[in-house]
Amino acid sequence: MINFRYHVVSLAAVFLALAIGLVVGTAAANGPLADTLNDQVNKITDEKEQLRDDLDQSRSELKKNSDFATEVAPMLLNSKLPGHNVLLVKIEGSDKDVDTAATGIATMLQTAGAKVTGTVTIKERFTAAASEDTLLDLAESSAPPGISGALPNNGKGQETSAALLAAVLVADKPGAPQVDGTRAVLSAYESGGYIDLAGDLKTPADAVIVIAGAPASGKDAKERNAVALTTVSRFALALSNDMVVAGLSANGLVSSVRADASIAKSVSTVDNAVTANGQVAAVLALVERIGGKTGHYGIGSGATSLLPKSASAASGS
Known part of the structure; x- marks a missing residue:
């Protein structure tokens, strides 16, 4: 009869055999396996160093390209927009690069001889679906008498408010006087948390550059992005289309403009x-747009070239 002691001895023998097999197998394969692993580690290390070198080189080239563009800007832009008043409109996004883009474009506009009348930031609260009714009430209560009759009568708060802001901030001809009640309108929207203001904004702009951040995200992203496009449309309408939309990429608002045939033919991107x-490119595109031509520029989908080909010949007047 097999007793418990026999089972214990048998199990011990089995485990001992397994242990001896592992030791012998590891010892036999240790040399080739270790060499193979070392070769793979060395290869990965070399590839990592090469990628780091490539990244450093790419960053260096981008910096040189940026420096080159900055250096040639005066030659390309000098006296291209004398006498023009340009408003910057930022569509607020999650990317802080919007501020970098706005600052750079403002500098380029000044190089071209234009005056930047100020900057209006359309905040996320403005584009939220929950703000629709409140914005409609605000537009109806703050619109000056001379403008209220010209606002859209469709019950859409964001569109009506965009039309009102455009009406008090821009004019289709240089030198137009400021609309009475402009400051009250801007203060109402600013105090409500719908916009931010910078600059004196005392002179109506005859051209606009919209700087668009990253596209909206979340459950109401589609509605927010639609409001951004509507805002562009309303400013373009008030300006006779002397407008450029400049985005951080081809996604979001730039893509929406390029995909909308009715807007893409009259608003450059x-x-x-x-x-x-x-x-x-944004300032050159505005020069070209004022000259009556529209184009789409950059490196993303829908762009036809890096820069306007006819901008250098445009009069800018």
Whole structure:
């Protein structure tokens, strides 16, 4: 009869055999396996160093390209927009590069001889679906008498408010006087948390550059992005289309403009506005747009070239 002691001895023998087999197998394969692993580690290390070198080189080249664009900007832009008043409109996004793009474009506009009348930031609260009714009430209560009759009568708060802001901030001809009640309108929207203001904004702009951040995200992203496009449309309508939309990429608002045939034929776009190249392109695109031509520039989908080909010949007047 097999007793418990026999089972214990048998199990011990089995485990001992397994242990001896592992030791012998490891010892036999240790040399080739270790060499193979070392070769793979060395290869990965070399590839990592090469990638780091490539990244450093790419960053260096981008910096040189940016420096080059900054240096040639005066030659490309000098006296291209004398006497023009340009408003910057930022569509607030999650990417802080919007501020970098706006600052760079403002500098390029000044190089071109234009005056930046100020900056209006359309905040996320403005584009939220929950703000629709409140914005409609605000537009109806703050619109000056001379403008209220010209606002859209469709019950859409964001569109009505965009039309009102455009009416008090821009004019289709240089030198037009400021609309009575402009400051009260801007203060009402600013105090409500719908916009931020910078600059004196005392002179109506005869051209606009919209700087678009990253596209909206979340459950109401589609509605928010639609409001951004509607805002562009309303400003373009008030300006007779002397407008450029400059985005950080071809996604979001730039893509929406390019995909809308009715807007794309009258509003120019630039999709790399965070770079000096894109900032130069945005101003050149505005020069071209004032001259009556429309184009789409940058490096993303829908762009036809980096820069307007006819901008250097445009009069800018």
